[in-house]
Amino acid sequence: MTRTGSGIDWERLESTARAAMTRAYVPYSRFPVGAAALVEDGRVVAGCNIENASLGLTLCAECSLVSNLQMTGGGRLVAFYCVDGNGQVLMPCGRCRQLLLEFQAPGMRLMGPDGELTMEDILPHAFGPADMTGMTQQAQQAQPTHPTERTR
Numbered sequence: 001m002t003r004t005g006s007g008i009d010w011e012r013l014e015s016t017a018r019a020a021m022t023r024a025y026v027p028y029s030r031f032p033v034g035a036a037a038l039v040e041d042g043r044v045v046a047g048c049n050i051e052n053a054s055l056g057l058t059l060c061a062e063c064s065l066v067s068n069l070q071m072t073g074g075g076r077l078v079a080f081y082c083v084d085g086n087g088q089v090l091m092p093c094g095r096c097r098q099l100l101l102e103f104q105a106p107g108m109r110l111m112g113p114d115g116e117l118t119m120e121d122i123l124p125h126a127f128g129p130a131d132m133t134g135m136t137q138q139a140q141q142a143q144p145t146h147p148t149e150r151t152r
């Protein structure tokens with residue numbers, strides 16, 4: 001049984017993810033992926049995977065989605081849905097869990113194979129933005145200066 005209850009319009013996200021999946025560029029794996037997410041301001045953003053002849057440079061659908069998010073006004077993700085080529089729910093790979101963590105609204109919901117999940121469910125004890133703001137003054141001062149910021 002699918003657990004819902006958060007009031008999220010999952011059907012809209014599912015259909016947007018499926019439409020995004022049809023835009024995938026996957027000449028190497030033939031494994032299209034589409035992702036869609038609801039932004040806290042009501043926008044829906046989407047992405048597809050984009051492969052590369054240099055295989056390790058492949059962009060996952062989630063990567064394309066967060067690029068879309070940032071380029072269309074930024075904000076935080078409230079709900080996320082990802083599908084494979086059959087339109088079935090696909091769980092984000094490890095790297096993409098980290099990408100999503102960066103842009104999650106508090107309590108963001110993801111659709112999993114058996115219902116709603118949270119980031120804490122799929123990436124427990126995560127390293128995230130809060131850890132960076134916790135950097136000590138000393139550690140920040142130790143950062144190398146970017147060449148353009150040098151005064152002489």
Ligand SMILES: O=c1ccn([C@H]2C[C@H](O)[C@@H](CO)O2)c(=O)[nH]1
Binds near residue numbers: 026060091093
């Ligand atoms: O979370 C994931 C996992 C995989 N892929 C893509 C990358 C590659 O193009 C294909 C096979 O790994 O699926 C995604 O887009 N997102």
